[in-house]
Amino acid sequence: MNPALQAVITIAIGVGGCIGYFYLANLILDKVLCPARGPNIGRNINRANMIRPWLFLFPAIFxxxxxxxxxxxxTIRLSLTHRLPGGGYEWAGLSNYRQMMHEPKFWEAMRNNMLWLIVVPAAATAFGLLAAQLTDRIRWGSLAKSLIFMPMAISFVGAAVIWKLVYDARPAGSExxxxxxxVYMALGGDTPQQWLTVPFWNNFFLMIVLIWIQTGFAMVILSAALRGIPDETVEAAIVDGANPFQIFFRIKVPQIRNTIVVVWTTITILVLKIFDIVFAMTNGQWETQVLANYMYDKLFRANDWGVGSASAMVIMILVLPILVWNVRNARREMR
Amino acid sequence: MDNIAGKKSALSWAVHLSVLVLVVLWLLPTAGLFISSFRTADQIAATGWWKALFASEQNLALRTGAPDSARQAGGLYVIEGNLLEGENPDARIATWGTTPRQLDEFKAGETGTTRDGASLTLKADGSYRMESPSPFEGKRGERLFAVAKLPPKFTLANYARVLFSGNATDSMAKAFFNTLTVTIPATIIPILIAAYAAYALAWMNFPGRALLIAVVVALLVVPLQLALIPLLKLHLAIGIGKGYLGVWLAHTGFGLPMAIYLLRNYMAGLPRDIIENARVDGASEFEIFRKIILPLSFPALASFAIFQFLWTWNDLLVAKVFLIDATGKTTVMTAQIVELMGTRGGNWEILATAAFVSIAVPLIVFFAMQKYLVRGLLAGSVK
Structure with missing residues (x-):
């Protein structure tokens, strides 16, 4: 069958089924289960109103x-078991975790993830703040913002191709x-570098890709926050003779501290799960392994579900503090 | 603001300059790939893409017309013609010479002497006139060597190859449709489900509402890596296996927390009066939702739709785990590009073009709907 036609049919079924559920479920509730007529009309309407939220929520909760x-x-269960060759599982206690702790590749992934965790949110937030502050003051600022924001729309894989071309190396002597x-050769470098194969530093060349993507995100949010700062505070500082740098660092930044934290944590969560960029550019070779790619290796290449699940749990544990913090914030807001 | 203190900031020029530097830095990588996708393999290998926009200098070996094409005019034997016709019609000759070692013997437009003693005038556009008092001898024309400036040259051949050739390894056409098949239901289904749930969470009273909202916030950050094996196992056990249904369900599940969170926040901010009035007028909840809430929530729906579209279109991991089986018939563009990076790592013309085919759609969506994207980001993050 023509793929286009197949796509259209499958789309119609998927979306139609979804609309059908909500429409029919409501119809049945109102007309069959609790009809708003007859002797029990009052009771029926109340009942329908009690059931309806769950009708609306059911697909989402499910x-x-x-x-x-x-x-x-x-995943917790799998991380504590071994898969038996014939099918079935046996309890393994913490042995998957112990095995993982003894693998140098795991510690390499941990170290790199920590590096990513420190560098990427900091750099993306800093560049974003810089871009937000600078573009807010000039006439062609919105165009500049669009262009810095654009990498957000590009897939990690697309970005990987884009940056592989940037890092491409030809043998010495050829163009x-x-x-x-x-640029490196023009500045007097001796031989062209294979940037992605230089241990340790290649991590930073991978991080640049994510910083490049995430700066736009940070910029958009921080720029909105900067615009929300009351003018009086800035005016007062100018009257007091503060210079532009003092205004920025002493007046503006403290007032948007909460937004900076939100941007920082959002990027942090993304960094913890970073997979595509490493998978597409180095696949964890030359000491660039990260947790998500390590996990993918274990699950789908080594077929070791126990250790794979254990490493997934490590990611989950690293995310946990942010999760708790988010929930507490959300609850405070609702009160 | 800068004028409050009575003088224009002296930093103004520095600001313009730094923004310009930032923008150029952020654009350069993409521009490089974009330009490369319009160049031939030879061009890409010969020069950096940044030189593609400017005329390039090239050394050409040329040959004049053969002696038998000479005609007599005013007692002289003359051969006329154009050396650049045919192969390089757009080139401009800068300097030329009669031996390959002396490319700058004469400038364009000057008259020189050939080894046979004839006088030759070669103009920049390649037209020449060779005169000699005695007849030209030999069978072939005079050899000439020139330095010519070639204008930038771009080609659409890469796109033709990647989109329409049907070549099994290079063609992105099938993967393009597969991506589309994944993306559209995976965008619409979570919106539908989340809109109803968000309405219930925002405007209906029932026990456990606050708890449910907290759960949604918690699930916002659960890494989807955790879900890979348990869900793949589940899909295989209940017979969905690897396929479109599985990948739609997975994207729906992973996108829902964000969708519910965004939509609930937006819907909770809608004016209470409208909804209460409608209730008093006897509208059912279903009608209120369809006729009042949905139209009013359009901006939030659009924001999430863009997010989810970009996320599913650009996704690699979920597709690799839940969709792409050993036959590779259902491969999506991101997965195929990763494959191309392995098999055609050096063929930048194919790689760049394939990447751009996959990047083009999100970029169009991005620039067309940027307003909604920004709005969604702000609603989803600023607290």
Whole structure:
């Protein structure tokens, strides 16, 4: 069958089924289960109103439970078991975790993830803040913002291709087609570098890709926050003779501290799960392994579900503090 | 603001300059790939993409017309013609010479002497006139060597190859449709489900509402890596296996917390009067939702739709785990590009073009709907 036609049909079924559920479920509730007529009309309407929220919520609760809550429990279980060759599982205690702790690749992934965790949120937030502050003051600022924001729309894989061309290296003596090596040679470098294979530093070349993508996000949010600062505070500082740097660091930044924290944590969560960029650019070679890619290796290449699940749990544990903090914030807001 | 203190900030020029530097830095990588996708493999290998926009200098070996094409005019034997016709019609000759070692013997437009003693005038556009008092000898024309400036040259051949050739490894056409098949239901289904749930959480009273909202906030940050194996196992056990249904369900599940969170926040901010009035007028909850809430929530729905679209279109991991089986028939563009990076790592013309085919749609959506995207980001993050 023509793929386009197939796509259209499958789309119609998927979306139609969804609309059908809500429409029919309401119809049945109102017309069959608790009809708003007859002797019990009052009781029926009350009953329908009690049932309806759950009717509206059911698909969401079902999907959330099945696709996010259940996997957490199941992953904990898998991380504590061994898979037996014929099928079935045996209790393994913490041996998967112990095995993982003894693998140098795991510690390499941990170290790199920590590096990512420190560098990427800090750099993206700093660049974002800089871009937000600078573009807010000039006439073509919104155009500049659009262009800095644009990488947000590009997939990690697309970004990987884009940056591989930047980092491309040709043998010494021939013309460089990667712009980084071209600049490096023009500045007097001796031989073209294979940037992605230089241990330790190659991590930073991978991080640049994510910083490049996330700066726009930070900029958009911080720029809105900067615009929300009351003018009086800035005016007062100017009257007191503060210079632009003092105004920025002493007046503006403290007032948007909460927003900075939100941006920082949002990027932190993203960094903890970073997979595509490493997978597409180095696949964890040359000491660039990260947790998510380590996990993918274990699950789908080594087929070791126990250790794979254990490493997924490590990611979950690292996310946990942010999760708790978010929930507490949300609850405080609702009161 | 700068004028409050009575003088224009002296930093103004520095601001313009730094923004310009930032923008150029952020654009350069994408521009490089974009330009490369319009160049031939030879061009990409020969020069950096940043030189593609400017005329390039090239050394050409040329040959004049053969002696038998000479005609007599005023007692002289003359051969006329154009050396650049055919192969390089757009090139401009800068200097030329009669031996390959002396490319700058004469400037364009000057008259020189060939080894046979004839006088030759070669203009920049390649037209020449060779005169000699005695007849030209030999079978072939005079050899000439020139330095020519070639204008930038771009080609659409890469796009034709990647989109329409049907070549099994290079063609992105099938992957493009597969991505579309994944993306559209995976965007619409969570919106539908989340809109109803968000309405219930924002405007209906029932026990456990606050707890449910807290759960949604908690699930916002649960890494989807945790879900891979348990869900793949589940899909295989209940017979969905690897396929579109599985990947839609997975994207729906992973996108829901964000969708519910965004939509609930927006709906909770809608004016209470409208909803209460409608209730008093006897509208059912279903009608209120369909006729009042949904139209009013359009901006929030659009914001989330864009997020989810970008996320599912750009996704690699979920597709690899839940969709792409051993036959590779259902491969999506991101997965195919990763594959190309392995098999055609050096073929930048194919790689760049394939990447741009996959990037183009999100970029169009991005620039067309940026307003909603920004709004959604602000609603989803600023607290």
């Amino acid at each position: 999907a959330l439970g099945l696709y996010l809550a259940y996997p957490v429990v199941e 460089q087609i990667g712009i980084l090596n071209a």
